[in-house]
Amino acid sequence: MADELHALLTDMPDHLFAVVDGAFFDDIATEVAAIGLEAQPLYESEEGRRVGPHLIAFRERAALASLLTHIGSRPAAVFWSWTGQASTLRRHLRSNAMIDIPDNEGGRESVLLRYADANVVASLLDILDAAQRAQFMGEASAISMRTSDPVRTRFFPVAPQNGELRRGGFLRLSPEQLAATSAAHLERSRHRVAATLRRGAPDQVDAYSEDKLLEIVTASEEQGRRIGIRSERSHARWAYLNILTQGRVLEQPGVLDYMQDGKASPDRKVDLMLRSVIVAARRGAERPV
Template identity: 30%
Template sequence: MQEVLQTDEARISPETLEQLPAPLFAVLDGAHFDDIESELLTLGIKSRSLFLKGGDDDLRRDGPFLVNLKNREIIEAVCRIANHGPCAVFWSCSEGEQVLWRHLRTINEILIPDERLPDNDGSQGRAVQYERVLFRHWDPNVLGAILPLLSRAQFARVLGPASHVCFDSPDYGGWRRARTSENLPRPERGTLRLEPEQMERLKTAMLHSSRLRIARFLKANVPPHFSGVDDEFVWGATLASERSADELGIKTERGRARWAYVMMMSDGKAAGAPEVRNYVRDGGDTPDNRVKSLIQHAVDSLRSGSYASGGRV
């Protein structure tokens, strides 16, 4: 499982970016910052939101911001920012900033099959009904999940006037570079649409990605007194915790990561401990919120009762 749990992310360097045709641009994910627009201004870098003013200020602040990488100083500053986490997607567009800005705004939303409707997959002979959702193309992990699923026509729609798009998506293979080609169809107009089969493949990829993040969380939080914990054990602990998490109604990734930690700490015994299960299911709050305070509660009860941790402690 070394490949799966590898935590060293590819470093984004000015030299890597300068291999791309100029002019170069970066789209930064505001959700990773308190106020990326203001933070960039303190560095003397102007940015441009891909969301128009007049809407929700919080949504706009946490959304995408386009930066023109017009000189080496800006490129170096943005690389330093991008190497702190998956928050940047890089574009090469010969037609310039305004053309790229307009194009990226046209892919801010995407159509996906409406999962609120039963059997909405085209298998019953009925036309698939779609809903419009936000397409977070400024998140490199989102692009890392979606780009491999696209048809050539869909890929051309995403690239639009750009010749290259590059990003470091740690949950989907690290550094990725995609480019246009002569035999790529002309980009179609209209909203990009994912079909039911593509959505099923996307769910599979996202589930694997979520498992990777949970496994990395466990690996980074192994107690010092544990021994014999390797990648294979951590991956197995991640998978082994899923059934009991489902039974307890723990749905969020953060909650499931915490539950996987409790299961690892107890050598799998927490799932069978009535006190622990009742604590999570007591109805006073959602299971995901209850599991926030579960770790110390579970450890205390496991140490004082008959569910003491087993062989790997």
Template identity: 30%
Template sequence: MADNASLKQIILQAEQPVFVVLDGAQFEDLPKSLFDGDFVHKPLYLDRGNGTADQLRTAPQLAWLDRDWHDVDKDNTGQPRPTSELMLDRLFDLVGERHAAVFWFCDAGGDVLFRHLRTINMIMLPTAVAMDRGKGYEGDPLAQPSDDAQNADHEVVLFRHADSNVMAQVLPSLTYAHLARVLGPAQQILYSADPDWSEKPMRVSRADDMPTPPAGPLKLTVQEVGEIEAKRSLAARHRRISYLREACPAETQGASNEALEEHLRISEETGKQLGLVSEGAHCRWAYLMVATRGQIAASPAVTDYIRNGGTHPDDQVGLVMKSTIAALRQQRQLEACL
């Protein structure tokens, strides 16, 4: 869960203008919730008139934390003021345990920050790198694809910078120049991510020696994407170790994390050969590998069923897991009767 208490303390102690970007995809209807909470806010996606109601509801929103909708000066959003503790408390009540808030410290004001954020909604990734788009990268439903010839080696994707877990993966992986490009006019970015990424709130601050960011869209390098993928793989492996210890207590009793990591490395390799994609499917396959001591990977009948059983391998491995669990339970019941 997000560490809202620590975030609140940091924000109020800063005594400077702070704004928040909220991930609409994590709310049922974020624009309505902000309206009901009397927040001054603006959507960060450009609606060209072809966006559905659902797409507009899930768009990220920039909200002001120094005033509410009833403020006589609510329309003068370019003139920043200190954060309102009342609005901050109202925000945390809305966000709850979601990792759906990224805070921007920006002395230039909300209007300047709004214009900047609109320029980093879309970023460019190298097409030469195989990567798991995962939660951090999604096609923008309101964006037009780029046909710029000079960017033929890159693809335009949505940068979900309103999701604090995404920021925890991406920001530490960026070069100094690209970090400056993300910060734009802001002095600092603050967020609280899952424990997979950090036990404490994370922040990025502008340094005096930061270079002038390159003009144009943020274009990640092969090395940056590689670092992001490495962080994801490590976090996924830690989650799977916890899952195996919980799901297979007898089989994992006494096993070190290093031994389980080696097991997961083999499980991931064989799972990829079967066509598994989702983390859930890889967890199930890791369970099956532990429960059968690796023998299931040597069964042509099982592996062929997962690859070619009629639906996606991710779904097929779920069916195999159900039947395996039923068989193991029956075996244990028989052993208990002997």
């Protein structure tokens, strides 16, 4: 996968830049300097220097391989083939720092766009129309990245458009685009839960095909949402409990009342239930035959 991205980036025709997410590094400036590159923070605050987006210019593309190796599987960089200089890309990125989306009350709100996160940018570019993509890309001839969810090399060339489409201002998503983004996020979450079960409970899930396991995960997630389960981690644990009970965990005596008694959050209740199951299994294994 790194070789595929490296080949794409090497062939890009214009100035090459990486927008790197500092949140994925312990000390982005030091780590990048160690491989002979310079990471310029896009925001000069202490937090911006520590975990914010940074811009890297490749004067020689030989340094690409070192950066890709250092990033590894993290979705920590978005690569821009940019016709202008670093200063114009910097201004362009800062002008795209927010995105305008529908809120839950029929109005609009502006939210932060993590434009250095490969997963976020790929998901966004997938749902933009031609005018929106031209607005987001500005003077770029292409944008490329390696996502981690799923693991793929993505390449987005600029579509030929009239200059009038490259208008300023924040990107504005329609309700339909926001719904598509949410659906894609949910689908990726289900695949992550399925992968967690494959790694953590092979004895229980190896007999299931990928489609069947996703069907189980989806049914468990929908059930879990109805009783207030929120985090992905808790949904994975709830799916495991459903697998252990052939999908009948809520039919077990007292479980529904326990989940809804209000003494702790449903996520916390799932954690406690799983611990009880593990303790009981260990005690059973320790009993003499």
